[in-house]
Amino acid sequence: MSFVLSVNDQAHIIEDDGETPLLWVLRDRLNLTGTKYGCGIAQCGACTVHLDGQPKRSCSIPLKAATSSQITTIEGAEGEEVTALRNAWGAHDVPQCGFCQSGQIMSAVALLRQNRTPTDTDIDHAMSGNLCRCATYNRIRAAIHDAAAQLGQPA
Amino acid sequence: MMARLPTLWTWRRRLRVGLLCLLALIAVVGASGLIYALYPATMPETGPLHSRLLPAEFEHLRSVADFNGITDPASRSIAFFEEAGRVIEHPRCLNCHPRTDRPTQTDDMRPHTPWVTRGEDGGGAPTLRCSTCHQAENFAASGVPGNPKWKLAPIEMAWQGQTLGNICRQLLDPTRSHMTRDELLHHVMEDELVGWAWHPGGNRQPAPGTQQEFGALIKAWLDTGAVCPQ
Numbered sequence: 001m002s003f004v005l006s007v008n009d010q011a012h013i014i015e016d017d018g019e020t021p022l023l024w025v026l027r028d029r030l031n032l033t034g035t036k037y038g039c040g041i042a043q044c045g046a047c048t049v050h051l052d053g054q055p056k057r058s059c060s061i062p063l064k065a066a067t068s069s070q071i072t073t074i075e076g077a078e079g080e081e082v083t084a085l086r087n088a089w090g091a092h093d094v095p096q097c098g099f100c101q102s103g104q105i106m107s108a109v110a111l112l113r114q115n116r117t118p119t120d121t122d123i124d125h126a127m128s129g130n131l132c133r134c135a136t137y138n139r140i141r142a143a144i145h146d147a148a149a150q151l152g153q154p155a
Numbered sequence: 156m157m158a159r160l161p162t163l164w165t166w167r168r169r170l171r172v173g174l175l176c177l178l179a180l181i182a183v184v185g186a187s188g189l190i191y192a193l194y195p196a197t198m199p200e201t202g203p204l205h206s207r208l209l210p211a212e213f214e215h216l217r218s219v220a221d222f223n224g225i226t227d228p229a230s231r232s233i234a235f236f237e238e239a240g241r242v243i244e245h246p247r248c249l250n251c252h253p254r255t256d257r258p259t260q261t262d263d264m265r266p267h268t269p270w271v272t273r274g275e276d277g278g279g280a281p282t283l284r285c286s287t288c289h290q291a292e293n294f295a296a297s298g299v300p301g302n303p304k305w306k307l308a309p310i311e312m313a314w315q316g317q318t319l320g321n322i323c324r325q326l327l328d329p330t331r332s333h334m335t336r337d338e339l340l341h342h343v344m345e346d347e348l349v350g351w352a353w354h355p356g357g358n359r360q361p362a363p364g365t366q367q368e369f370g371a372l373i374k375a376w377l378d379t380g381a382v383c384p385q
């Protein structure tokens with residue numbers, strides 16, 4: 001069966017039975033390897049992408065359920081929140097091994113798009129599904145606060 | 156003097172023989188230990204946990220007709236609700252009727268991982284919705300269960316830690332259940348998220364019986380005066 005998938009504003013035709021997790025379509029068919037495989041069972045957040053702007057675990061979405069959405073991966077993430085987070089991530093030297101970080105950033109982007117002044121609790125609520133084996137949590141929190149400060153209140 | 160020498164010799168020989176025996180014993184024990192430790196043993200095979208291999212067990216519910224023997228109407232009503240309670244108190248149902256803001260999961264009703272919170276509408280925090288992971292259907296590849304309506308029951312409908320009698324009174328109280336009796340019946344008979352409990356996917360154990368049988372018990376309970384257990 002053919003499926004049309006819109007990823008980072010590009011349409012792709014994928015031959016599949018529709019049950020392949022979106023994660024593997026992105027990584028193996030489209031070579032978008034910025035999205036990582038951590039657990040495959042929606043426990044770690046490494047595979048986080050956006051479907052119509054909402055963060056989703058791509059390991060837990062069958063291809064057939066993703067065809068009607070605009071998919072954004074870390075490769076295609078852009079906008080002022082992304083720029084602010086990229087700067088803050090660099091300034092705080094957030095990543096250690098880096099494996100979890102694309103998922104962390106995708107969740108953080110979605111958070112800042114919804115909430116420009118997140119408290120620690122807001123950050124906990126948004127980020128608790130993203131695990132980091134290197135325990136960079138404190139730096140992630142600091143960098144999100146920093147990015148929020150850079151962005152300021154929406155006009 | 157001459158008479159004591161042989162005794163001394165004898166003791167020294169005995170000591171030597173004794174020490175040799177001890178050394179031999181140590182050598183034998185050491186060698187056997189080494190052989191035991193180094194002998195190539197078959198390693199246990201890795202494989203799925205035993206429980207993963209068991210097919211999900213199906214439990215039956217007694218039908219309404221099975222209660223014909225109870226003549227006292229109040230006792231009959233209570234008996235209907237207690238039988239329906241086997242569904243209500245099943246982990247498939249209780250897991251999403253927590254008394255905190257956090258659901259539980261598995262038959263052991265462990266705290267949900269990742270850490271999630273109910274949010275305003277029971278569907279999760281705005282930035283970590285249930286639908287981040289739970290899709291419209293159960294998904295075999297990740298093992299994550301799903302339903303289009305996936306969310307927690309309202310906190311006023313917390314069932315965990317409640318007696319069946321309290322749950323019963325809660326269901327009948329529209330300020331907590333947010334349902335009239337008709338709506339309650341419709342909810343248990345038709346609601347697709349309620350229906351998920353009998354089609355939980357993976358090797359999760361379904362709730363006992365079927366949604367129809369459960370609905371029939373609730374209807375029979377309401378029709379007989381909706382009496383609650385203590």
Ligand code: FES
Binds near residue numbers: 038041044046
């Ligand atoms: S790989 Fe998807 S949540 Fe871990």
Ligand code: FES
Binds near residue numbers: 097100133
């Ligand atoms: S930086 Fe290594 S897992 Fe997060």
